Amino acid sequence: MRIEEHPILGSLKNRRIVKFEYDGREIEGREGEPIAAALMAAGVRTFRYTKRFYQPRGIYCAIGRCTDCMMVVDGVPNVRTCVTPVRDGMKVETQLGYGK
Amino acid sequence: MKPNNAEVVVIGGGIMGCATAYYLAKKKVRVTVVERSGIGLEASGNCGGGVRQQSREPYMLRLARRSAALWLHLDKELEFDVGYRRVGNMFLATTPEHVEYFHERMEYEREAGLVELTFLTGDQVRERIPVSKEVLAATYCPTDGIANPMRAVVAYARGIKRLGGTVMTYTPVTGIEMKGGKPYAVVTPKGEIRADTIVLAAGAWTPELGKMIGVSIPIQPNRSQILVTERVAPMVVPFVAIPGGGGYLTQRPDGNILLGYHSRPVDNYDKRSTWAAYVITAKNITRIFPSLKNLTIIRAFAGITEFTPDTRPIFGEIDGKPGAYVVAGFSGGGFALGPVFGLLMSELIAEGRTSYPMEELNLRRFSA
Numbered sequence: 001m002r003i004e005e006h007p008i009l010g011s012l013k014n015r016r017i018v019k020f021e022y023d024g025r026e027i028e029g030r031e032g033e034p035i036a037a038a039l040m041a042a043g044v045r046t047f048r049y050t051k052r053f054y055q056p057r058g059i060y061c062a063i064g065r066c067t068d069c070m071m072v073v074d075g076v077p078n079v080r081t082c083v084t085p086v087r088d089g090m091k092v093e094t095q096l097g098y099g100k
Numbered sequence: 101m102k103p104n105n106a107e108v109v110v111i112g113g114g115i116m117g118c119a120t121a122y123y124l125a126k127k128k129v130r131v132t133v134v135e136r137s138g139i140g141l142e143a144s145g146n147c148g149g150g151v152r153q154q155s156r157e158p159y160m161l162r163l164a165r166r167s168a169a170l171w172l173h174l175d176k177e178l179e180f181d182v183g184y185r186r187v188g189n190m191f192l193a194t195t196p197e198h199v200e201y202f203h204e205r206m207e208y209e210r211e212a213g214l215v216e217l218t219f220l221t222g223d224q225v226r227e228r229i230p231v232s233k234e235v236l237a238a239t240y241c242p243t244d245g246i247a248n249p250m251r252a253v254v255a256y257a258r259g260i261k262r263l264g265g266t267v268m269t270y271t272p273v274t275g276i277e278m279k280g281g282k283p284y285a286v287v288t289p290k291g292e293i294r295a296d297t298i299v300l301a302a303g304a305w306t307p308e309l310g311k312m313i314g315v316s317i318p319i320q321p322n323r324s325q326i327l328v329t330e331r332v333a334p335m336v337v338p339f340v341a342i343p344g345g346g347g348y349l350t351q352r353p354d355g356n357i358l359l360g361y362h363s364r365p366v367d368n369y370d371k372r373s374t375w376a377a378y379v380i381t382a383k384n385i386t387r388i389f390p391s392l393k394n395l396t397i398i399r400a401f402a403g404i405t406e407f408t409p410d411t412r413p414i415f416g417e418i419d420g421k422p423g424a425y426v427v428a429g430f431s432g433g434g435f436a437l438g439p440v441f442g443l444l445m446s447e448l449i450a451e452g453r454t455s456y457p458m459e460e461l462n463l464r465r466f467s468a
Contacts, residue, residue: 051331051355067330076394077332077333078330078331078332078396097333098331098332098333098355099333100333
């Protein structure tokens with residue numbers, strides 16, 4: 001699932017393909033799109049598990065407010081993947097609790 | 101709800117008012133708490149949540165020690181989790197003068213009963229918390245801790261109701277009627293509450309109540325601001341204070357770190373956060389804790405604390421107004437003392453004496 005033609009953001013066609021690592025496997029994204037968009041397109045729905053009850057969380061607000069989509073990116077926990085652009089060689093991991 | 105008459109009306113639904121009313125209700129006194137807004141919504145609920153004994157003068161330290169003993173069993177007493185955890189309290193020294201003063205302070209504090217207070221070298225501090233080389237030493241009190249400010253005050257309010265007392269929220273006091281120099285009734289928009297005993301426990305707003313009965317109460321409001329970081333894995337276990345105006349920080353059990361620094365006298369009761377406080381707090385605390393630089397501040401809040409000229413609280417009956425009591429003026433250190441001051445005020449009202457000498461905290465010290 002990917003919005004190929006967006007009335008404001010334009011077209012995704014002809015965008016460079018970037019490759020990044022997600023929990024040990026390689027995933028392709030389009031340059032300029034958020035990490036969350038690339039993961040959604042790859043079928044990933046669970047981005048993290050909550051600390052206390054170990055419940056799955058994924059995309060909710062998608063505009064950087066709710067913090068449900070936080071993951072560990074290049075070793076840094078609590079990164080909001082819906083507003084963080086994907087880059088070549090990035091290491092993205094499912095966040096467990098605080099994501100130490 | 102038409103208010104009933106009471107034996108004692110406590111004005112103020114913060115930790116002092118609610119603790120006082122709780123222990124009064126436990127002594128079978130018919131008590132009503134009148135609160136202008138909600139329970140614990142001012143300084144009590146907007147504080148750092150530290151429950152500290154160390155770094156107090158011997159007299160106040162002994163009171164804080166009694167309070168710490170009450171906190172230890174408060175969950176059971178109030179049948180509610182107040183979030184009390186003995187995570188320890190550290191005071192950091194960043195100058196040789198601090199270190200010297202710490203040695204002096206430790207001596208009289210241990211003599212006053214804080215026998216577990218220990219001295220840590222800079223390296224011993226760095227083994228426990230991620231501070232810079234700037235930290236030379238610390239005093240560490242393992243029996244100090246934290247509690248949950250919101251839960252603690254609510255727990256007392258629930259306790260009052262369980263024991264048959266009344267808690268009236270969103271009920272401002274518009275007047276206090278006196279007869280023959282004694283309290284007669286507390287006036288609210290919901291009606292009058294007849295009572296010949298009143299307790300003024302309205303924190304920074306206590307002077308307004310004093311005016312209603314012709315008494316001057318020297319309390320200056322201060323705005324204390326706190327920043328809240330995102331949740332992170334445990335990185336700072338004890339409550340940490342940086343003396344010399346350096347601020348304090350405490351990591352809550354949920355992982356958020358609270359950064360407190362900015363406390364300033366204000367001539368109004370504005371409790372909005374300010375940009376200046378954000379900048380100065382972040383700057384000062386990250387100098388000592390460099391690894392906090394990468395954390396995101398997710399919100400901020402402020403509370404109005406109340407300062408007296410000598411920074412000691414005011415406790416006791418008002419001279420010339422038999423039946424009118426004050427418990428206020430905690431000068432930024434009141435949350436930890438709520439249980440013991442509530443208990444002592446209930447003793448004073450119900451039994452006419454206190455189990456700890458409290459005369460020197462009477463309001464009359466300011467009239468000399």
